[in-house]
Amino acid sequence: MELLEIRDVSKIYNRQTVALSNISLNVGEGEFVSIIGPSGAGKSTLLRCINRMIDPSSGAVFFQQNRIDQLPKKKLRQVRTQIGMVFQHYNLVNRLTVFENVLHGRLGYKSTLAGVLGYYDSFERRAAYEILAALGLQEQVFKRCDQLSGGQKQRVGIARALLQRPKMLLCDEPIASLDPSSSKIIMDHLQRISREMKITCLVNLHQVDVAIKYSDRIIGIRNGEVVFDGPPAQITPLIIEQIYGTEAHELILSLETLQPGQKSPVKQSEVAHAAC
Amino acid sequence: MQPVEQTNLFFRQRRWSSLLGFVLIGLLSLGSAWLTEFDSVRAVTSFLKALNWLFTRFHPTVESLAKLPKIGEKMAETILMAITATMMAAGISMVLAIIGSQTTRVNSFFGTISRGLASVLRNVPVIGWALILQFSFGQGMITGLLALLFGTTGYLTRAFIETIDGSSDSSVEALRASGANYLHVIRHAVLPSSLPQMMSWILYMIETNVRDATLVGILTGSGIGFLFELYYKGSYYNHASLIVLVIILVVIGIETLSNQIRRIIL
Numbered sequence: 229m230e231l232l233e234i235r236d237v238s239k240i241y242n243r244q245t246v247a248l249s250n251i252s253l254n255v256g257e258g259e260f261v262s263i264i265g266p267s268g269a270g271k272s273t274l275l276r277c278i279n280r281m282i283d284p285s286s287g288a289v290f291f292q293q294n295r296i297d298q299l300p301k302k303k304l305r306q307v308r309t310q311i312g313m314v315f316q317h318y319n320l321v322n323r324l325t326v327f328e329n330v331l332h333g334r335l336g337y338k339s340t341l342a343g344v345l346g347y348y349d350s351f352e353r354r355a356a357y358e359i360l361a362a363l364g365l366q367e368q369v370f371k372r373c374d375q376l377s378g379g380q381k382q383r384v385g386i387a388r389a390l391l392q393r394p395k396m397l398l399c400d401e402p403i404a405s406l407d408p409s410s411s412k413i414i415m416d417h418l419q420r421i422s423r424e425m426k427i428t429c430l431v432n433l434h435q436v437d438v439a440i441k442y443s444d445r446i447i448g449i450r451n452g453e454v455v456f457d458g459p460p461a462q463i464t465p466l467i468i469e470q471i472y473g474t475e476a477h478e479l480i481l482s483l484e485t486l487q488p489g490q491k492s493p494v495k496q497s498e499v500a501h502a503a504c
Numbered sequence: 505m506q507p508v509e510q511t512n513l514f515f516r517q518r519r520w521s522s523l524l525g526f527v528l529i530g531l532l533s534l535g536s537a538w539l540t541e542f543d544s545v546r547a548v549t550s551f552l553k554a555l556n557w558l559f560t561r562f563h564p565t566v567e568s569l570a571k572l573p574k575i576g577e578k579m580a581e582t583i584l585m586a587i588t589a590t591m592m593a594a595g596i597s598m599v600l601a602i603i604g605s606q607t608t609r610v611n612s613f614f615g616t617i618s619r620g621l622a623s624v625l626r627n628v629p630v631i632g633w634a635l636i637l638q639f640s641f642g643q644g645m646i647t648g649l650l651a652l653l654f655g656t657t658g659y660l661t662r663a664f665i666e667t668i669d670g671s672s673d674s675s676v677e678a679l680r681a682s683g684a685n686y687l688h689v690i691r692h693a694v695l696p697s698s699l700p701q702m703m704s705w706i707l708y709m710i711e712t713n714v715r716d717a718t719l720v721g722i723l724t725g726s727g728i729g730f731l732f733e734l735y736y737k738g739s740y741y742n743h744a745s746l747i748v749l750v751i752i753l754v755v756i757g758i759e760t761l762s763n764q765i766r767r768i769i770l
Contacts, residue, residue, distance in 0.1 A: 279681055305684075305685060306683065309682065311681075317674055318674075319674040319675050319677055320675060321672075321675045321692070321693050321697055322675075323696050323697055332679055332684070332693075335685075335688045335692060340687050343687070346691070388682070389682070
């Protein structure tokens with residue numbers, strides 16, 4: 229049984245700008261899927277159509293047999309608790325502590341009153357602490373988020389999403405604002421989450437090399453359409469050209485001619501950044 | 505055309521347009537001075553005369569010090585009025601701002617109504633509100649309080665909307681995506697991000713309102729403004745000048761205090 233099924237989803241902004249046109253794809257449990265494509269191809273829109281932060285214009289989205297695009301508000305909240313989201317700019321409440329930000333992941337399960345009062349039971353608090361420790365943030369638990377580095381903030385973002393006990397994580401450019409070494413830490417954590425916790429990860433990426441290294445499957449999007457869907461091994465220069473256009477293909481080609489041993493993470497990201 | 509000539513032309517056009525700007529501003533000032541019969545020579549001489557009057561007649565004397573307890577009492581009344589009006593306005597503005605902000609509005613209909621109301625309240629000056637409200641409430645404390653309340657609500661709503669939109673946009677998205685409901689988002693994302701900035705605005709409005717309350721007091725016959733008018737009309741210039749001095753000291757005091765508080769919370 230597929231966890232997520234997207235059927236013929238289109239999104240048209242202001243009746244003229246086509247962001248997505250007839251996207252169909254299935255994602256299974258525990259899969260690590262990267263979505264790559266040029267800026268403006270519709271990657272973010274696609275991700276947000278899944279948890280309905282953006283309403284699709286047509287088509288259907290099924291998640292655990294729930295048809296998300298037709299759910300009433302209350303049911304939608306319940307489904308959203310099962311889908312964690314991680315953002316490029318972390319989207320934390322900077323004035324609150326790490327601990328408080330992580331506990332926000334529980335709000336979706338709470339009644340209005342319990343949520344407004346900020347009542348978290350001891351299980352929730354212990355779970356929050358354990359997740360933070362597993363992500364290497366035990367020293368930062370009671371620090372305010374504006375005192376953290378970018379990589380640490382992103383780990384707080386991941387912890388918040390994990391405390392939801394989700395079935396799936398939607399990651400929108402999780403490493404686009406991070407330096408190469410923080411990027412590696414974040415990607416390693418995401419990979420572990422998908423492998424060990426069997427949580428499906430859908431990750432928008434700018435870096436083709438990162439996508440190839442970490443994913444079970446890569447989806448290439450161009451102008452709102454799926455132009456590639458397959459395992460990383462099937463990515464060839466020709467495919468890259470189809471996704472990004474001719475100019476990018478040369479840059480990424482030069483990267484592929486490098487010996488695996490010579491690939492320093494710094495160089496890889498630089499090349500991939502230039503390509504995007 | 506050669507690149508050099510092109511850049512020369514560009515800078516020549518620049519010079520001409522700035523020159524034209526200065527000439528226009530000059531003409532505008534001269535024209536309005538002529539229309540209002542403003543005489544710059546007389547302006548300077550009467551200003552000197554005013555200064556002279558200030559120093560010879562308008563200063564506190566030993567006997568005016570005897571009025572200090574009464575002035576203090578009225579001053580306290582005025583400060584309390586300013587604080588009360590500001591705090592009431594802050595409460596109303598909070599609700600209006602949450603409804604009116606792009607980030608947290610319930611729907612566009614209420615959003616527009618809220619912002620429209622704030623705009624009307626803000627664009628009538630406090631003195632205007634005092635004059636209008638006098639018709640229904642007569643002279644007295646309540647009229648002054650309401651006038652300040654109206655103006656402050658308009659101003660604070662606008663400031664709070666800017667604060668909410670500026671500080672909590674992204675975290676609101678995150679909490680909504682996790683399944684949190686509207687009130688959860690307000691309580692855990694919007695308020696923590698914007699409260700310190702809102703507090704700063706409230707402190708600023710208290711400062712402003714202490715000054716405005718004096719002026720409104722003259723119109724509505726309440727607080728320190730009323731006392732000032734009483735002394736001034738009765739030619740007790742020494743007492744009146746003591747009031748001005750007290751107001752200045754109080755305003756500076758409140759400003760210093762609120763700057764201290766700001767430094768702690770921001």
